[in-house]
Amino acid sequence: MVPLSIFPLLLTQFGLAAPELGVVAAMWNITSVIGSPAVGHLSNRFRRNSALLVAGLLMMAVGVIGTGWSVTAGPLQSSLSLGLYPALVLFAAVGGLGSAVCHPIGGTVLSQAYPPSKTGKALGLNGAAGSLGRALYPSIVVIIITTLNLPYGVIALGLLGLIPAALIGLFPLDTRGKTPGASGSIESLHRENESADVAPLDRFAIINVLVLTTIAMIRGTFGQGVVAFLSVFIVEVQLYSFSFGVGVIMMIAIVLGVPGQIVFGQFSDRHRIASLAVITAGQSLAIIFYLYTLSNPIVAVACLAMFGLFTYSSYPVFLSAVSDSVPSRFLSLSNAIVWGVGLLGGNSIGPLVVGLAVGTDL
Numbered sequence: 001m002v003p004l005s006i007f008p009l010l011l012t013q014f015g016l017a018a019p020e021l022g023v024v025a026a027m028w029n030i031t032s033v034i035g036s037p038a039v040g041h042l043s044n045r046f047r048r049n050s051a052l053l054v055a056g057l058l059m060m061a062v063g064v065i066g067t068g069w070s071v072t073a074g075p076l077q078s079s080l081s082l083g084l085y086p087a088l089v090l091f092a093a094v095g096g097l098g099s100a101v102c103h104p105i106g107g108t109v110l111s112q113a114y115p116p117s118k119t120g121k122a123l124g125l126n127g128a129a130g131s132l133g134r135a136l137y138p139s140i141v142v143i144i145i146t147t148l149n150l151p152y153g154v155i156a157l158g159l160l161g162l163i164p165a166a167l168i169g170l171f172p173l174d175t176r177g178k179t180p181g182a183s184g185s186i187e188s189l190h191r192e193n194e195s196a197d198v199a200p201l202d203r204f205a206i207i208n209v210l211v212l213t214t215i216a217m218i219r220g221t222f223g224q225g226v227v228a229f230l231s232v233f234i235v236e237v238q239l240y241s242f243s244f245g246v247g248v249i250m251m252i253a254i255v256l257g258v259p260g261q262i263v264f265g266q267f268s269d270r271h272r273i274a275s276l277a278v279i280t281a282g283q284s285l286a287i288i289f290y291l292y293t294l295s296n297p298i299v300a301v302a303c304l305a306m307f308g309l310f311t312y313s314s315y316p317v318f319l320s321a322v323s324d325s326v327p328s329r330f331l332s333l334s335n336a337i338v339w340g341v342g343l344l345g346g347n348s349i350g351p352l353v354v355g356l357a358v359g360t361d362l
Contacts, residue, residue, distance in 0.1 A: 002064050002141055002157055006071075009150060014071070014084055024088045028063075029348040031096035036340020039100050043332030049105050050172035054165045056101025061161035063095020068154030104335035107319035109173045111331060117269055119323050123316035124265015131257030131312050201330050208325035209334050213342035216318055219280060220346020223311040225354030226287060230304075237294070252301065253308025260309040265316035272324060275317045282310035314343070 010016045039056070043049055070087035082090065110122045145153035268275040290303035318338055326334045 002067060002154055006067075006145065006150065006154065010071075010088075013150075016085060020085050024085075024092050026348060027089055027092035028096035028099065029344055031093045032100040033340055033345045033348060035097045035100035036104060036336035036344070037333065040104050040333035040336030040340070043105055043108060043336075044329055049109050049332075050168055052101055052105050053109075053173065054169050056098040056105070057161055057165035057168070059098025059101075060095050061098075061158045061165065063091045063093075063098060064158030064161060065155050066091030066094065066158075068151045068158060071151045071154065100336070100340055103315070103319075103339045104332055107315075107322070107335045107339070108332040111319065111323035111335075112328065116320075116324060120265040120268035120272075120275075120316045120320040121262075122265070123319050124261045124263070124268075127261035127265065127313075127315035128258045130315070131254065131261055134257065134312070135251060135254045201326060205326045205330070205334075209322070209337060212318060212321060212325070212338045215276070215280060216314070216338050216342030217346040219283060219311075219314060220343040221350040221353055222346075223283060224347040224350035225352075225357075226307070226350075227311075228351035229354055229358060252305050254312065256305050256309040257312025260313035261316055264313040265320070268317045268320050272317075272321050276321060279310045279313055279317055283307060286310060315339075318343070 010021060011018070039052060043052055067088060070082075070084055070091060106126065107123060110126060111119050114122045141157065144157055147153065148156055264275050264279060267278075286303050286307035286309075290300055290307065293299040293303055319335055322334050322338050323331060
């Protein structure tokens, strides 16, 4: 969100073109998609999840700090012989690669720490905290950058990323097996995990991962494509002011991801397939109803809120489904494929696909 927040300044003060900024924004997703399977493989092979999370957070911090450092231009050019645009692309690539770690590895840690009957709830609480941050960070980013000025505000935001890295380094999160649940003792669960660790990835599990990845990519393409053009639609078609349309309405959609992840996380513990069907169908139906209720602003905003609810509640549903589908030694890689390749891949191509579909109609 940091590079996106300073795009207006990069356009007006530093003379970068919109296509160049698009490449910078895309680079975060591209390197995250590419890096996710590698991160999952490393996690499955070495089982050093805390170390991987620390490394990922450090790379994200370097990406943000480097973005701020790039804007200073002089020191960066003299030390790395890079101009502003190549430097922004470089640090976006570093930050995106670091962001490839958080969801797959975090999902693995929680899935291994809790029994299947509580995995969705744990992932939902974790995802809700992320949704709260997503709702707050546009305002936080602008406040910090405005207060400290452009280069120093961005660097300060990057330094904040060192705090969770230090906490995870001091309090490792690695788990060796699920905690005991109603299904059996801790010893039996350990035996189950040990047998799962030597089991191959069978055809049924591979099909499950491919199906979940496909659904995640379709959802990501549709959801991110709609979000990318939603502000334009609100201003150009519904004729709302820019501040109201982008600020209030989109915040309503994002905020509902906080309770949504908790609700759907708990629901997925009881009905994995049904929860996946509900959030997928609900995402599409909410936009369809929104387009047919534009004449009633209250109902239209409510439909957008439901769209945000279903769109931003997928984390606990997908990763709890993955934890049910594969042996434990393939969990991180499977999470990385479903979330990193599927959802983030869809997010990367979503604006392009929807932009081509819309054409000049807006």
